Amino acid sequence: xxxxxxxxxxxxxxxxxxxxxxxxxxxxxxxxxxxxxxxxxxxxxxxxxxxxxxxxxxxxxxxxxxxxxxxxxxxxxxxxxxxxxxxxxxxxxxxxxxxxxxxxxxxxxxxxxxxxxxxxxxxxxxxxxxxxxxxxxxxxxxxxxxxxxxxxxxxxxxxxxxxxxxxxxxxxxxxxxxxxxxxxxxxxxxxxxxxxxxxxxxxxxxxxxxxxxxxxxxxxxxxxxxxxxxxxxxxxxxxxxxxxxxxxxxxxxxxxxxxxxxxxxxxxxxxxxxxxxxxxxxxxxxxxxxxxxxxxxxxxxxxxxxxxxxxxxxxxxxxxxxxxxxxxxxxxxxxxxxxxxxxxxxxxxxxxxxxxxxxxxxxxxxxxxxxxxxxxxxxxxxxxxxxxxxxxxxxxxxxxxxxxxxxxxxxxxxxxxxxxxxxxxxxxxxxxxxxxxxxxxxxxxxxxxxxxxxxxxxxxxxxxxxxxxxxxxxxxxxxxxxxxxxxxxxxxxxxxxxxxxxxxxxxxxxxxxxxxxxxxxxxxxxxxxxxxxxxxxxxxxxxxxxxx
Ligand code: F6P
Numbered sequence: 001x002x003x004x005x006x007x008x009x010x011x012x013x014x015x016x017x018x019x020x021x022x023x024x025x026x027x028x029x030x031x032x033x034x035x036x037x038x039x040x041x042x043x044x045x046x047x048x049x050x051x052x053x054x055x056x057x058x059x060x061x062x063x064x065x066x067x068x069x070x071x072x073x074x075x076x077x078x079x080x081x082x083x084x085x086x087x088x089x090x091x092x093x094x095x096x097x098x099x100x101x102x103x104x105x106x107x108x109x110x111x112x113x114x115x116x117x118x119x120x121x122x123x124x125x126x127x128x129x130x131x132x133x134x135x136x137x138x139x140x141x142x143x144x145x146x147x148x149x150x151x152x153x154x155x156x157x158x159x160x161x162x163x164x165x166x167x168x169x170x171x172x173x174x175x176x177x178x179x180x181x182x183x184x185x186x187x188x189x190x191x192x193x194x195x196x197x198x199x200x201x202x203x204x205x206x207x208x209x210x211x212x213x214x215x216x217x218x219x220x221x222x223x224x225x226x227x228x229x230x231x232x233x234x235x236x237x238x239x240x241x242x243x244x245x246x247x248x249x250x251x252x253x254x255x256x257x258x259x260x261x262x263x264x265x266x267x268x269x270x271x272x273x274x275x276x277x278x279x280x281x282x283x284x285x286x287x288x289x290x291x292x293x294x295x296x297x298x299x300x301x302x303x304x305x306x307x308x309x310x311x312x313x314x315x316x317x318x319x320x321x322x323x324x325x326x327x328x329x330x331x332x333x334x335x336x337x338x339x340x341x342x343x344x345x346x347x348x349x350x351x352x353x354x355x356x357x358x359x360x361x362x363x364x365x366x367x368x369x370x371x372x373x374x375x376x377x378x379x380x381x382x383x384x385x386x387x388x389x390x391x392x393x394x395x396x397x398x399x400x401x402x403x404x405x406x407x408x409x410x411x412x413x414x415x416x417x418x419x420x421x422x423x424x425x426x427x428x429x430x431x432x433x434x435x436x437x438x439x440x441x442x443x444x445x446x447x448x449x450x451x452x453x454x455x456x457x458x459x460x461x462x463x464x465x466x467x468x469x470x471x472x473x474x475x476x477x478x479x480x481x482x483x484x485x486x487x488x489x490x491x492x493x494x495x496x497x498x499x500x501x502x503x504x505x506x507x508x509x510x511x512x513x514x515x516x517x518x519x520x521x522x523x524x525x526x527x528x529x530x531x532x533x534x535x536x537x538x539x540x541x542x543x544x545x546x547x548x
Contacts, residue, residue, distance in 0.1 A: 003360065004499050005324075005368040009069040013062050017325040020054060024464050025430045028056065043311050044297035044482035049469045052430045053318055053398075054326065063317040064307055066497060072307065075496045080303055082108040082264070086503035087361055092264040093503050095488075096299045098272035099292035099481070108264050120260055120274055125285045127239070127259075128277075131200065132174060132284065139233035144200045147176045148190060149278040150216045151204030155241070156180040157349050158271030158484075159204075159278045161342035162291065165480050168339070168408035169283040176282040179220075182212035187219055196227035196237070203240045204275055206267050208247035211515070217251065241274045266503050268349050269488060287477045294481025302489045312486050315468065316493025322398045322466065323372050323494075332390065333376035336403035336422035339475055343402070344376035347487055354491045354502040361501050370498045380421045391429060391461055398466045401426050402483070406474045422469075432463020 004010055029035055029051075039051035055063075067073075078085050082092040097106040097113050105112040130136035134143040149159060160178040163170065170176070177190050191199075201220050205213045217238075224237050231252075239257040240248040243265075248258045259274035271279070272292060280288035298312070307313050322328035331351075333344045355371030377385065379401070390397045403422045407415040433441075438459040442452040470486075472479040495502030518539065521528045527539035 003364065003367060004066070004070055004497060005366075007066075007069045009062065009066040010324075010368075013059075013066060013321070013325050016059060016062055017321075020056070020059060021326070023054070023056075025052060025054060025466075026432075026463065029430075041309060041311050041314070043301045043305075044294060045472050045476075045479045046298075046311070046482050046486060047471045048311055048315070049471075050314060050318060052426055053321075053466045053468065054464060055318065055321060059321065060308070060314075060317070063321060066320070067307055067313065067317060067493075070497045070499065072313065072493065072496050075492075076303065079492065080106075082106060082113075085501075086266070087501055088504045088506070089263075091503070093266060093269070094264045095266065095269035095272055096296075098261075098265065099295040099299065099485075101289075101293050101296045102300075108262075113262070113264070116260075116262070124259060124274060124277060124280055124288075128280045128285045128288075131281055132171065136200075137236070138197050138200070139228055139230065139236045140197045142197045145174065145198040146194050147174060147200045147202060147278055147281050148194070148220065149176065149178045149202045149204055150180075150187075150213055150220060151178075151202075151241075151275070152180040152210055152212045153349060153353075154267030154270050155204040155206060155210075155213065155275055157342070157346045158268070159276055161346040162271060162276070162279045162480065162484075163282045164342050165339045165475060166279070166283050166287065166291075166477060169287050169477065171282065171284070174281060176278050178278075179216050180212065182215050184219070187216050191220070191223055196224050199224070199237065201238045202277055202281075203238060203242075203248075203251070203253065204277075205241075206243050206261070206265075206270065206275075208240070208242045208244040208251065211512070214251075221252070239277075241277055267505075268353055271484070283477065290477035291481040294476075294478035294483075295485035296481075297478075298482045298485035298489065302485075312489030313493050315486070316490040316497070318466075318468070319372070319398070319490065319494055320497050322396065323369050326396055328372060328396045328398055329369075330373040330375060330395070330397055332397055332399035333374060334379050334382055334399050334401050334425075335376070336379040336401060336418055337475055338378055339408070340402060341378045343483075344374065346484075347376075348374050350487060351491050353505045353508070355495050355498065355500065356507060357495075357498075357500040357502075360499040366498070366500070368498065370500060371494070379425065380418065383421065383425065387425065390465060396465070398468075399429070400468045400470060402470045404472050404475045404479075408474070426467045426469055428461065428463075429465035429467055430463055432461035432465075433459065435460050 036051045041048045079093055082094050084090045084092050086093055092108045094106055094108055097117055100106055100114060103114055106114060131144050137143055156178055163176050179187050179190050203217045221234060224233060225231065234252055235254050238253050240253045241259045242248050243261055243263055245255055249255050259277055261270060261273035265273050272295060276288060302310060302312050319331060333347055335343050351374045352371055357370050359365055401422050403419055435456055438456040439452050442455055491502060525543060527536050
């Protein structure tokens with residue numbers, strides 16, 4: 001297939017943008033009373049309003065033509081059929097099997113993987129039941145009070161984000177902590193105040209070879225053994241989540257205490273697998289299953305709904321519209337829900353590690369933009385930090401606003417105030433304020449004509465800043481599962497349009513290799529040859545300051 005940016009469908013969208021850039025959303029709403037009604041969609045407890053986007057029915061028609069030119073439906077079929085669409089690693093991409101609550105067969109290499117998935121889920125259920133009931137005790141017979149998940153990237157961000165999001169469902173009896181950074185501060189500060197006799201470590205690593213995780217795991221083991229002074233204690237205080245049995249065993253963890261997953265589960269798509277063990281420990285197995293159910297509901301929608309009514313497809317295409325035709329370079333995720341404070345960080349890995357690619361599936365260098373920078377913070381804090389630039393800066397920043405109608409904490413009028421801000425921001429971003437409106441306001445405030453003219457340009461908001469709004473009744477395990485799966489399939493949609501492999505991550509390898517080389521030199525006390533002058537000088541300075 002030719003590069004997508006060489007197709008007539010792409011060129012039609014380029015031309016269309018030249019027309020659309022002259023329109024204002026105010027006018028689009030004024031001319032089209034049904035716009036908001038038409039441009040909304042509800043699936044799996046998620047209610048999407050996409051009417052505040054810089055688009056018309058014609059834009060959507062052209063974007064859908066582009067999706068057809070990229071054979072999006074064909075790729076969806078290949079995805080769910082377990083074909084090895086991760087071409088560089090020759091792997092299937094089948095994290096949907098992990099949450100396939102229908103239990104219909106899902107096949108990789110001719111084998112239905114559902115019995116494997118269900119087998120591990122049954123082991124998780126048993127183990128979680130034992131730990132939460134107190135039947136599983138530490139080496140000295142005491143009940144587990146704290147779980148420390150040691151993992152990084154996909155083996156950390158997903159479970160950490162979900163545990164924060166579901167904090168109202170978390171047990172007070174069992175606290176769950178996350179250590180990811182190889183910076184000793186992270187481990188030391190987490191372990192401070194924990195009791196080795198009542199602490200359980202979950203060592204989570206798909207490969208069981210990641211430097212940060214292995215270093216933290218070894219130090220955690222030292223911490224435990226320094227207190228309990230019996231190597232037999234490891235079996236009661238360490239469990240592993242991995243695809244690599246040999247390495248788990250070599251580390252000293254009994255493989256009876258290992259929860260397996262498979263190479264068709266990408267790290268950043270793995271929270272649905274045994275990587276979700278800390279989630280199940282925190283909220284209970286039943287709630288974990290509800291999370292899977294929410295994601296499954298979106299999978300079924302993604303798999304079966306026509307492209308024009310397919311929520312992740314529409315969101316993906318709208319993102320393509322901004323990235324490739326309107327020149328947007330970033331995408332903001334703005335949860336109006338404190339529990340979703342880690343969602344932007346989670347999506348940074350999900351989106352940027354997936355779609356931060358510069359060559360197509362066939363290795364050809366792309367001529368079009370791919371994944372945007374994804375970023376965000378919860379409202380309302382963000383309003384008092386960076387929203388100024390979204391409103392009046394020179395860049396176009398499409399944003400997703402996410403909120404729930406009901407809070408888990410009914411406290412006075414906090415929640416209505418929170419959501420009033422959410423709706424006000426999207427309205428302000430869309431409408432803006434014209435020069436005449438700014439002048440009228442200033443005059444009404446009694447300012448002189450001279451002051452009105454001086455101040456009015458600063459108080460103009462161009463508006464026309466696009467947003468999606470996603471609402472749910474309440475943030476529950478089910479709606480959270482649906483929300484995460486929605487973003488996963490949005491990422492997939494965009495990867496297909498851009499013609500890239502969203503499921504490898506070679507870009508993180510070079511730094512890892514060089515870090516290995518430099519570590520050897522730091523241990524040897526001198527910078528080796530072959531570095532550039534800047535790196536050499538930095539290493540020498542470091543060694544000097546460190547006191548080599
Ligand atoms: O950052 C690169 C990466 O390979 C991620 O894709 C992955 O989630 C993370 O490292 C951790 O890998 P592992 O689970 O194998 O320790």
